[in-house]
């Protein structure tokens with residue numbers, strides 16, 4: 001099994017002016033698995049904890065309890081093998097860095113690369129994500145939304161991950177660009193043997209892109225099913241989510 005998530009719990013302590021700190025539990029006893037080569041969608045209402053879960057799996061945040069295993073080993077020993085692509089490319093790329101620097105920084109997470117070789121490696125990644133090397137010295141504000149998200153995908157690929165978490169990666173793009181990015185991700189999946197955890201509000205996107213779907217509701221994964229079995233979901237929340245998408 002590529003990814004195993006066991007009994008994750010995460011809470012935050014909130015402070016109110018008139019009361020002592022209280023615990024806000026975001027996710028409770030969340031468990032699921034992703035097989036190598038699979039694209040798994042994660043759906044749930046706004047504020048249900050999807051991004052929090054993505055942060056814990058990728059090592060950005062620590063859970064209160066539970067574990068995340070990649071190929072059977074704790075992810076804190078394999079952090080760079082899980083990458084994340086966020087929805088908002090405008091804030092996830094440092095505006096003072098050009099495309100070359102953004103991708104080079106990520107390439108060097110796994111170790112120092114000499115300057116001449118670095119440029120060649122960045123060019124290879126740009127080609128993989130369908131960008132011309134002429135864009136190498138541009139800054140984020142000099143790129144279209146689709147180009148910027150391709151840079152983010154390139155940066156995610158640069159650490160040679162086995163799993164990429166895509167946190168609403170197409171929500172800020174127009175429809176034709178959304179389809180182009182999904183097709184690029186599909187191509188990369190086959191070329192590089194990647195697996196994806198795809199966070200989205202859009203059930204149509206899940207049907208187009210994912211092999212399986214996880215439903216997050218009231219702090220837990222209440223249902224997991226194959227995409228072609230979506231018509232047969234059992235939980236009332238999953239049913240209502242699907243009904244609202246028709």
Ligand SMILES: Nc1ncnc2c1ncn2[C@@H]1O[C@H](COP(=O)(O)OP(=O)(O)OP(=O)(O)O)[C@@H](O)[C@H]1O
Nearest residue numbers: 012013026044045046047048049050051052053201
């Ligand atoms: N650092 C934090 N400190 C306190 N509370 C937080 C923190 N990060 C997230 N939360 C809270 O955790 C809950 C879940 O947020 P999260 O962003 O994970 O939800 P989500 O399902 O991704 O939402 P959306 O679909 O709107 O992006 C929210 O109530 C949010 O306010």
